[in-house]
Amino acid sequence: MGNTDTIESFVSKLKTEGVEQGKKEAAQLSSQAEQQAAQVVADARAQADKIIADARAEAERILSRGRTELELASRDSVLKLRESLVKATELVLTRPVDAQLKEAQFLKDLIQTIVLRYVEADLQGSSSVKINISPEMQKQLSDWAVGKLRTAAQSGSGGIDLQQNLRQAGFEVSVRGATVEITTASVVETLMQLVGPSLRQILSQANQKRESK
Incomplete structure (x- = not known):
């Protein structure tokens, strides 16, 4: 038990x-x-x-x-x-x-005005005026340059030297080492400098409108 x-x-x-x-x-x-x-x-x-x-x-x-x-x-x-x-x-x-x-008459008037200014400013009247134009324009202006321009410059002893070495429309006038260039490139460059500020203003306004959207 x-x-x-x-x-x-x-x-x-x-x-x-x-x-x-x-x-x-x-x-x-x-x-x-x-x-x-x-x-x-x-x-x-x-x-x-x-x-x-x-x-x-x-x-x-x-x-x-x-x-x-x-x-x-x-x-x-x-x-x-x-x-x-x-x-x-x-x-x-x-x-x-x-x-x-490229208009012959316009170029004649412009060249004559500039050449006469040089002749008037040349007190000694002994400087030769060199005009450089394109070969195409030389054919139209040679007789005129020989005749009228030389007559206009008769008050001094300097002469007119017409050359045809320019590769664009317009002309170059050289007197006593100073040259005035009136060509398509030079005129457009001057105009672009005048137009430039207006272009920048247009772009600035367009940019401001874009950013405000």
Whole structure:
């Protein structure tokens, strides 16, 4: 009888200890699982935050690069517009100037006016007047230059030297080392200097309107 009680008591004790141990191990496993789950969630959140931060940084880089490219494109457009306007203006000015300087009568009057001014200013009256024109115009002005201009310069001892070395419409008059150039290029250059400020103002106004939009 006594042995039976001892065995039953021992078995009961084992059962009790086993249950307690099981509960303890289960609690440990549950705690570890909760810790692991919390770590997984924390890692996932950190990864998500990093992805979001990287995405924002990349978006900012793309936006900044886009702004820079847009500014460069805008600047290039303004420069191209300015270049186009300058070329168009030069073309608009060149055609009528070139046509005017190819008119023989207009050139005669202009040359005569300048030559007479030089003759009047030449107190010693000993300077030779060199006139350089194009070969095409020389055919039309040679007789006139020999006759009328030399007659106009008879008050002094200087002569008229008519040359045909000019490669564009217009003429050059040289007296005592000083040269007056009235050619298509020189006239257009002078006109462009006068038109330049107006072109810059137009471009500035156009640029301000674009930026205000």
